[in-house]
Amino acid sequence: xxxxxxxxxxxxxxxxxxxxxxxxxxxxxxxxxxxxxxxxxxxxxxxxxxxxxxxxxxxxxxxxxxxxxxxxxxxxxxxxxxxxxxxxxxxxxxxxxxxxxxxxxxxxxxxxxxxxxxxxxxxxxxxxxxxxxxxxxxxxxxxxxxxxxxxxxxxxxxxxxxxxxxxxxxxxxxxxxxxxxxxxxxxxxxxxxxxxxxxxxxxxxxxxxxxxxxxxxxxxxxxxxxxx
Amino acid sequence: xxxxxxxxxxxxxxxxxxxxxxxxxxxxxxxxxxxxxxxxxxxxxxxxxxxxxxxxxxxxxxxxxxxxxxxxxxxxxxxxxxxxxxxxxxxxxxxxxxxxxxxxxxxxxxxxxxxxxxxxxxxxxxxxxxxxxxxxxxxxxxxxxxxxxxxxxxxxxxxxxxxxxxxxxxxxxxxxxxxxxxxxxxxxxxxxxxxxxxxxxxxxxxxxxxxxxxxxxxxxxxxxxxxx
DNA sequence: GAGTGGTCTAGACCACCCC
DNA sequence: GGGTGGTCTAGACCACTCG
Numbered sequence: 001x002x003x004x005x006x007x008x009x010x011x012x013x014x015x016x017x018x019x020x021x022x023x024x025x026x027x028x029x030x031x032x033x034x035x036x037x038x039x040x041x042x043x044x045x046x047x048x049x050x051x052x053x054x055x056x057x058x059x060x061x062x063x064x065x066x067x068x069x070x071x072x073x074x075x076x077x078x079x080x081x082x083x084x085x086x087x088x089x090x091x092x093x094x095x096x097x098x099x100x101x102x103x104x105x106x107x108x109x110x111x112x113x114x115x116x117x118x119x120x121x122x123x124x125x126x127x128x129x130x131x132x133x134x135x136x137x138x139x140x141x142x143x144x145x146x147x148x149x150x151x152x153x154x155x156x157x158x159x160x161x162x163x164x165x166x167x168x169x170x171x172x173x174x175x176x177x178x179x180x181x182x183x184x185x186x187x188x189x190x191x192x193x194x195x196x197x198x199x200x201x202x203x204x205x206x207x208x209x210x211x212x213x214x215x216x217x218x219x220x221x222x223x224x225x226x227x228x
Numbered sequence: 229x230x231x232x233x234x235x236x237x238x239x240x241x242x243x244x245x246x247x248x249x250x251x252x253x254x255x256x257x258x259x260x261x262x263x264x265x266x267x268x269x270x271x272x273x274x275x276x277x278x279x280x281x282x283x284x285x286x287x288x289x290x291x292x293x294x295x296x297x298x299x300x301x302x303x304x305x306x307x308x309x310x311x312x313x314x315x316x317x318x319x320x321x322x323x324x325x326x327x328x329x330x331x332x333x334x335x336x337x338x339x340x341x342x343x344x345x346x347x348x349x350x351x352x353x354x355x356x357x358x359x360x361x362x363x364x365x366x367x368x369x370x371x372x373x374x375x376x377x378x379x380x381x382x383x384x385x386x387x388x389x390x391x392x393x394x395x396x397x398x399x400x401x402x403x404x405x406x407x408x409x410x411x412x413x414x415x416x417x418x419x420x421x422x423x424x425x426x427x428x429x430x431x432x433x434x435x436x437x438x439x440x441x442x443x444x445x446x447x448x449x450x451x452x453x454x455x456x
Numbered sequence: 457g458a459g460t461g462g463t464c465t466a467g468a469c470c471a472c473c474c475c
Numbered sequence: 476g477g478g479t480g481g482t483c484t485a486g487a488c489c490a491c492t493c494g
Contacts, residue, residue, distance in 0.1 A: 041483065042486090050461095062492080180426040180429075198427065198450070226406065227405070227407070234463080259479080270466085294479090
């Protein structure tokens, strides 16, 4: 089955936004312009714009046009992804320690989570977040390299991965899984804990209209971290 | 401006469902049937069905038709309080073991949680919830005795505390705290675990307009319980 | 007045499902 | 084969915004 025309147009529009060529509040082509450009009827061009508006990517105003919507920040659970904000808002100091940042091929778990074929190019980042001098979060993040090719060139001592992704992409949604786990050897080491140690572990996926952007495991020491 | 036709059709469909005349999985009229019935084009009838499907009210299958979607249960976190519902919905058997049900005087922690003076009359219930034969939740619940005097006379092998409270009171809200803890001796015993064991612990308070009704600690074995 | 998005029409072809 | 939903077309009228 061939790709639907309205979907091609959606992807074109989304790419312009995701690549940064169209910043927030940028005016996007009108229904008629897209209809001419893609040689489709106005109803088909309209559907692409309308669905992106439904997904929160565009804002449309009668008589004015369609515009790139301001990129969303977080909802309640996503605050955990934005731990820097959490910490600084409490008046404490946040800093990070970069453990690794590298290109990998997706294994089975990551492929499933990111909806990619096995051995697809992904980036992996591991970072420890500190609240004052207390290690409070171990972040292990896989990113779809095709959707965010610039990820691996970032300086994650200056910006957190979550902030970086939020700035360049309109993240439309996220799903979360919360569980309690015993810290393994690496976690004990990076979070400077002594066994046995219960940790609160969140597994999150960030979405855009084009698919899953990142798959992240956030691990927190149980005695220093609660989710309200 | 007159009401949009597609909106009138949406409201008609929604009313049939909300009134109970069309139960879950009931087949709703097809696009062509609605188009005839309301004297509109198929595209307009289609829009009504499509938007209701986007909103999760209908499920549509090519070649089959459109059907009333199963009604949503409560939000994810509240499901935890209603673990019986969770378990039975997954097609597994739920039963409970009552450990204790007694009158107490509130200590400092409970007094603060229930907004009561110290040594106020409260009821305390401890219950183990089983999923099939696996202990999956240890419930420790304090209830404001003044607000729910009948609590202590209930048979909690027949009804869960949460169901009982939901039935006699309009619970307006609940707040939750999620943390990871190492199981203590009692928890290990009642949940039949071997140390060391990480547990996901939820602390919840249920409110009505009159004040805090109950203060509950729900403890789940980490390897058998996730929060989605 | 020109352009925009919002609604609507009367057709069309297709893939899918069930009989 | 007949009905369903999924996609698409080439028109139309409207209310709105802006210059």
